[in-house]
Amino acid sequence: MVERKLKARFFDESNFIQLFLRGYETQTIFFGKEYEFEETETTVLDVKTEIHERLRIPLDKFLLLYQNQVLDGENENKTLRQCGISDNSTIYMCLKLLGGARLSFYIILLNDEIKQVYIDSKLKVAELKTKIAQSKKVPELRRAKLTIEDIELDDNLTFEQLGIQDDSVIAYEEVTLFDVDGVSVSFAPDMISYDDSQEARAEMPCGHFISKDSMASYLISEAMDSKLSIHCPGVDMQNKKCGAEWDINLCKKIAMLTREENDKLEATMAKTLFYQQIDGRECPFCKTFYIRQKGSKNIRMNCPVCKSKGKSSEFCYLCLRKWQKKEGVGEGYCGHDQCSGSFKEVSILQVCGVINIQGVGQVPSIRACTVCFALIEHNQGCKHMTCKNKHEFCFICLNPWRGHNNSTCAVAPRQVLQQ
Ligand SMILES: [Zn+2]
Ligand SMILES: [Zn+2]
Ligand SMILES: [Zn+2]
Ligand SMILES: [Zn+2]
Ligand SMILES: [Zn+2]
Incomplete structure (x- = not known):
């Protein structure tokens, strides 16, 4: 002046x-x-x-x-x-006022670009994050956070609830392992990808290091592979596998799964537990999950949900088809062809023809599932079989598919089922 x-x-x-x-x-x-x-x-x-x-x-x-x-x-x-x-x-x-409950503030994006945004103050933090991710103006982040002066904004709150003022400056950043409580972090190389860039990686209790992205893909691939416990895939100098069991909740914390990834993990593991571990079934009509009472040998099942609706409710525990009686088949046996619950049909395992699967000959063309004894005829595809009750086994050696070893896989003899 x-x-x-x-x-x-x-x-x-x-x-x-x-x-x-x-x-x-x-x-x-x-x-x-x-x-x-x-x-x-x-x-x-x-x-x-x-x-x-x-x-x-x-x-x-x-x-x-x-x-x-x-x-x-x-x-x-x-x-x-x-x-x-x-x-x-x-x-x-x-x-000039925008009117309504609109807020205007600035966002610093990852490339340091500053963008002015106008939003409804009733918008939740998570919703704005989705909008930013969908705008394709920024590299895709598995987990992003919005911060004001290094304080992360809670996903579930609205900008109004957070008291964000007009013209505030908010940063859009990647969440790192430094943000996770109870995890010791280092820049040591990743044990899966061998990535040694300057990125925070978690030190697992067994001493191996893993990044959040490696952990996320490992967790999901293990779940898809029917695993119910997670073991360290790290190897030592002598190429010996670590194999230490990891606490799944710690793994999830480190993986920082997105909502979709977490849904997928939970669903996959629950299905493994249900089908592989406790031998659960789905009602063939209404898809309700159930398990057979311990000690019961009955294969004639009656779904209470279907029954309460006055619908067809009886089915065979082994072949999951509608319960059917057949002339000459005893009470309590399934009346369907090609069901191991059918007294007369089990002999099919002894007399069926042989086929060639993936270069291996003399394989009986019909096998019984090694868990539930449901009969399966091999029509096409490889030796990896999944029965209608979702049990997985090898059609050639009859070993469970989990942990199947190709080097010891040899044709198992025809099965003998006792009724
Ligand atoms: Zn380890
Ligand atoms: Zn039902
Ligand atoms: Zn049956
Ligand atoms: Zn089965
Ligand atoms: Zn095999």
């Missing part, structure tokens, strides 16, 4: 005009000659810029009014004279 006054002395001060500004609180704000407003030179935008510097209001958040004119848009480039503004004129300013 002092500088301005000094400079002004060398000019003919009478060229400068003074203006009054109203519309901000109840004040009349005076702009004296030291502002060097000049009728034919100074534009509306120049005046706005001075107001912006004095009142700290962003330029695009207010406009000026003079007499019958709104000095917005194109009019901002007009000179004061073109608007008819002269010495001692009073102009009015008015703030």
Whole structure:
């Protein structure tokens, strides 16, 4: 301001005009000659810029009014004279509000680009994250966080609940293992990908290191592989596998699974537990899950859910078809062909033909599932069989598919089932 006054002395001060500004609180704000407003030179935008510097209001958040004119848009480039503004004129300013519950703030993206966003303040933090991820303007992150001054914003709260103010600056960043409580972190190389870049990796209790992305893909692939416990895949100098069992909840914490990944993991593991571990079944009609009472040998099942609806509810425990009686087949035996629960049909295992599977000959074409004894005829495909009760085994050696060893796989003899 002092500088301005000094400079002004060398000019003919009478060229400068003074203006009054109203519309901000109840004040009349005076702009004296030291502002060097000049009728034919100074534009509306120049005046706005001075107001912006004095009142700290962003330029695009207010406009000026003079007499019958709104000095917005194109009019901002007009000179004061073109608007008819002269010495001692009073102009009015008015703030532009978005109305509603809209918020405007700035987001610093990963590439340090700053973007202004306008959102409904009722939006949840998680919803804004999804919008940013979908905008494709940023690299895809498995887990992202929004922070203000290094404090992470809670996904489940709205911007209103968080009290975020207009013009706040929010950072969009990747969540790292440093953000996870109870995990010791290091920059040691990843035991799966051997990646040794400067990334935080978790130190597992067995001493091996793993990044969150490696952990996520390992967890999901193990679950898809019917595993119910997670073991360290690390190897030592002598190429000996570590194999230490890891706490699955610790693994999940480190993997920072997305909602979809977590759903997939839970569903896959629950199915493994249900089909492989406790030998559960689905009702063939209504798909309700159940297990047979311990010690029961009955194969004639009655689904209580279907029964309560007056629908067909009886089915065979072994072949999962609607319960059927057959002439000459004893009470309690399944009346369907090709079911090991059918008294007469088990001999099929002894008399069926032989086939060639993947170069291995003399394999009986019909086998009984090694868990539930459901009969399966090999029509096509490889030796990896899944029975209708989802038990997986090798059609050639009859060993469970889990842990199947190709080097010891040899044709198992025809099966003998006792009824
Ligand atoms: Zn280990
Ligand atoms: Zn049912
Ligand atoms: Zn049956
Ligand atoms: Zn089976
Ligand atoms: Zn085999």
